[in-house]
Amino acid sequence: MTGRGLATLLLCGSLTACGGAPDSTAATAPGERLYALHCSACHQRDGRGIEGVQPALAGAPTVAGDLQPLIRWVLFGERPPALVSQRRASVMPVFGWLSDDEVAAILTHVRGAFGNGSTPVTAAMVGAERRLRH
Template identity: 35%
Template sequence: MEKINRISLFSLLAALAVVHSFALAQNPTKKASVKPSGKPSATVTKSPGQVVYEQNCLTCHQANGSGVPNLNPPLRGTDWVLGDKTRLINVVLKGLQGQEVEGDAYDNAMPAHDFLTDTQIADVLTYIRSSFGNKADAITTDEVKATRAQK
């Protein structure tokens, strides 16, 4: 029964990812806001890293970086995000499975996202390291390039 519930939850999350990706494809970098009068105001531009996050990471790690208990680890306040840059870059390039994060086990495997460009990886990891209450140095395209070359 528990396995069926996990499969159902995973299927639901995958379906939500597809719907969310379709919505982002319509206009991925701008979000209109509405004034109290009901009329649209100026648009808010998202950073390139936020766009990559919303397209590739949000479904599993959530809009606030909290993750999903027992399935997908949080991205806020963990040594995996705030610590060694090379290790974090390798998580994106190679994926991750069966690794404890901050003493908790997470069952979902993170697939490799090595299809992203070096710039996209640098942008999304910089976004993650500076969002959700995190305050860590940026990751550069050169750091990603060097780590990918070691793969």
């Protein structure tokens, strides 16, 4: 088993709970692949999350709404107004260490998949939020 596969197993308890190992997506688009690698262990491959643990990204107002709060949540963990507060058995790590390109690809995937029909995110938009913050 690869290191990544092991990390997935530790995070999820079993590979089936995560919808399969991230390695199996090597031939897919970058955003989908990066989502599988960094996000799907919690939000699941189908974006439906797990009740009481991680919220669904399918149909989430934070995902479909303004880009600024969405980008700032992923980069800095700054809580978006549309994120419903509830007791959850998990917390989300911040992803400021990903590149602008990577965050843009992931968010474009998330906004376009799972029945969400929102506009893509560019690396320039992500870069602008990063510069505003620092």
